[in-house]
Amino acid sequence: MIKKIRRRFIFIAMASLIAVLTVIMTTVNLINYFRVRNDMDNVLNIIYENDGFFPKDNIRKLPDFEPVTDEDGNIDMPFPDGEDRKGDRAGDTEEDADADKKIKMPPTDYRGITKETPYFTRYFSVKFDEDGEITWSNTGSIAAVSISEAKELASEVYGSGNERGYKNGYRYLSLTSPGGEKLVIFLDCQNQMSSARAFLMSSLLICAAGIAAVFVLVVVFSKKAIKPIAESYEKQKRFITDSSHEIKTPLAIISANTEVIEMENGESEWTDSIRNQVERLSSLTQSLTNLARMDEEGIKIEKCVFPLSDAVSESVEPFKTLAESKNRTLCTDIEGGISYDGSEKLIKQLVGILLDNAVKYSNDGGRIDVTLKKQKKNIVLKVSNTVDESETGDLDHMFDRFYRADKARTQSEGGFGIGLSVARSIAEVHGGTISANSTDGKTIDFTLKL
Numbered sequence: 001m002i003k004k005i006r007r008r009f010i011f012i013a014m015a016s017l018i019a020v021l022t023v024i025m026t027t028v029n030l031i032n033y034f035r036v037r038n039d040m041d042n043v044l045n046i047i048y049e050n051d052g053f054f055p056k057d058n059i060r061k062l063p064d065f066e067p068v069t070d071e072d073g074n075i076d077m078p079f080p081d082g083e084d085r086k087g088d089r090a091g092d093t094e095e096d097a098d099a100d101k102k103i104k105m106p107p108t109d110y111r112g113i114t115k116e117t118p119y120f121t122r123y124f125s126v127k128f129d130e131d132g133e134i135t136w137s138n139t140g141s142i143a144a145v146s147i148s149e150a151k152e153l154a155s156e157v158y159g160s161g162n163e164r165g166y167k168n169g170y171r172y173l174s175l176t177s178p179g180g181e182k183l184v185i186f187l188d189c190q191n192q193m194s195s196a197r198a199f200l201m202s203s204l205l206i207c208a209a210g211i212a213a214v215f216v217l218v219v220v221f222s223k224k225a226i227k228p229i230a231e232s233y234e235k236q237k238r239f240i241t242d243s244s245h246e247i248k249t250p251l252a253i254i255s256a257n258t259e260v261i262e263m264e265n266g267e268s269e270w271t272d273s274i275r276n277q278v279e280r281l282s283s284l285t286q287s288l289t290n291l292a293r294m295d296e297e298g299i300k301i302e303k304c305v306f307p308l309s310d311a312v313s314e315s316v317e318p319f320k321t322l323a324e325s326k327n328r329t330l331c332t333d334i335e336g337g338i339s340y341d342g343s344e345k346l347i348k349q350l351v352g353i354l355l356d357n358a359v360k361y362s363n364d365g366g367r368i369d370v371t372l373k374k375q376k377k378n379i380v381l382k383v384s385n386t387v388d389e390s391e392t393g394d395l396d397h398m399f400d401r402f403y404r405a406d407k408a409r410t411q412s413e414g415g416f417g418i419g420l421s422v423a424r425s426i427a428e429v430h431g432g433t434i435s436a437n438s439t440d441g442k443t444i445d446f447t448l449k450l
Contacts, residue, residue: 002230006222013218014211021207029200036192037171041164043121044173046113047185052125052138054118122188126154130180142188154184169193247285251278284418301343301429308340308347308379312372315351323359323368328385330359333371338379340450346426351381353423354446358385381448390444395436399424 047054124139139150153167157174164173170186177183258274312334323330340347358368366386373380399420420436427434432450439445 002226005229006226009222009226010215010218013222014215017214018211021211025203025207029196029203032199033196036189036196040171040187040189040192041173042113043117043123044164044171044185044187047123047125047187048173048175048183052127052183052185054121054123054141123186124150125183125185126150128154128158128182128184132158135181144188145186150186153186157184158182247281251281251285254278301346303342304344305339305341306344307338309334309336309338309372311344311348312351312370312381315348316355316370319352319355319359326359327365328359328362328368329366330368331370333369333373335373338372338374340379342430342450346429350423350426350448351383353419354383354448357419357446358383362386363388379450381450383446384443386443390438390441392438392441395438395444398436399434 043054122142122144124137124142124145126137127135129135134151134154137147137150137154139145139147145153153170157165157167157172163175164171166172166189167186169188169190171189172184172186174182174184254274255278258271258278262268262271313332316330316332316334320330355368355370362368362385368386369382369384371380371382371384424434427448427450430450432448434446434448436444436446
């Protein structure tokens with residue numbers, strides 16, 4: 001039990017850490033990627049604004065740049081081809097503004113753009129006329145691409161109709177001017193993308209190293225973290241075991257005294273009541289002792305291969321008469337020839353607990369079904385019983401110790417609310433699982449998978 005709690009603690013702690021780190025690393029790397037892409041798009045925008053060239057003398061809005069304006073307030077921008085063109089975006093006419101909207105140009109961010117940027121930016125551009133014919137190309141700022149290769153790549157982008165994207169390791173921008181000409185610009189982004197990938201790999205390695213380090217620390221300190229729980233559990237288990245042994249002595253004396261009274265005065269309703277209560281307490285102490293024993297770490301049970309189908313049939317047989325006496329119908333569907341490697345005694349006890357529970361808490365005139373099937377690698381035992389009313393969905397809380405439903409589980413039925421807890425412990429020591437659920441609120445299904 002303590003080992004199971006410790007493993008669960010480690011699993012929850014590591015799962016929480018991995019989830020948080022995954023969100024953080026994903027967010028950081030996405031931010032880094034979009035920042036890199038935004039920087040590349042800003043460079044592409046500058047090149048587009050300057051008709052396919054990156055101006056080396058002046059860049060619009062750069063710090064320490066004193067623009068030369070004419071009488072109308074327009075900026076006179078010198079371009080690489082020596083031609084002076086006018087057009088300050090802050091002083092554009094309404095027609096120019098409408099033209100910009102048609103182009104769908106996003107605002108250019110000049111932060112990070114310096115006077116050195118044109119000298120290490122590798123790009124090429126190709127312009128198409130209205131008919132889709134190439135009018136000129138510029139490959140003067142890149143050595144890895146020839147004019148023919150530039151035209152071929154530009155033609156492929158032109159045919160795709162995409163405005164932005166990636167092509168052969170280049171980030172491209174393809175926009176049509178108000179005059180109908182299309183300018184396709186390619187920017188070498190291999191260095192930027194390599195840096196982004198390197199950042200991703202570094203962050204993953206650091207994250208993995210951090211997870212490994214935290215895992216070691218959690219494993220080391222988890223024992224101390226659950227030490228109070230372990231001590232409390234051990235005290236509780238010791239109390240149950242000791243008290244069970246202590247109770248056996250007065251119960252034996254009471255039982256012996258009852259027999260003496262019956263010998264002298266004969267049986268009566270009072271002696272019968274005393275005997276019944278002694279049997280109930282004896283059964284309770286035995287169940288508590290069994291639970292404490294099965295909760296011990298590394299408990300070993302005597303296993304052997306036995307005919308499970310026959311064992312289940314033998315366990316069901318005594319309950320048929322009991323079910324009839326309580327106006328219940330008990331039906332079985334047990335697949336023959338199923339064997340299992342486990343404790344036959346404990347499995348029979350488990351089946352008996354489920355059937356006893358079904359007979360006690362099924363409704364008057366109800367039905368109890370017992371099925372045993374082999375499904376792929378699992379052996380599935382299901383005990384179902386009808387009820388007047390039940391919760392729907394997962395009912396695994398019924399396996400909690402001393403659990404009693406407010407309406408159905410009453411003292412008059414003779415149970416202590418620990419039978420199903422014993423059944424779950426038996427299933428667990430065999431490496432199986434047991435569950436309870438109701439789909440319609442009228443039938444409760446107990447399913448054992450071995």
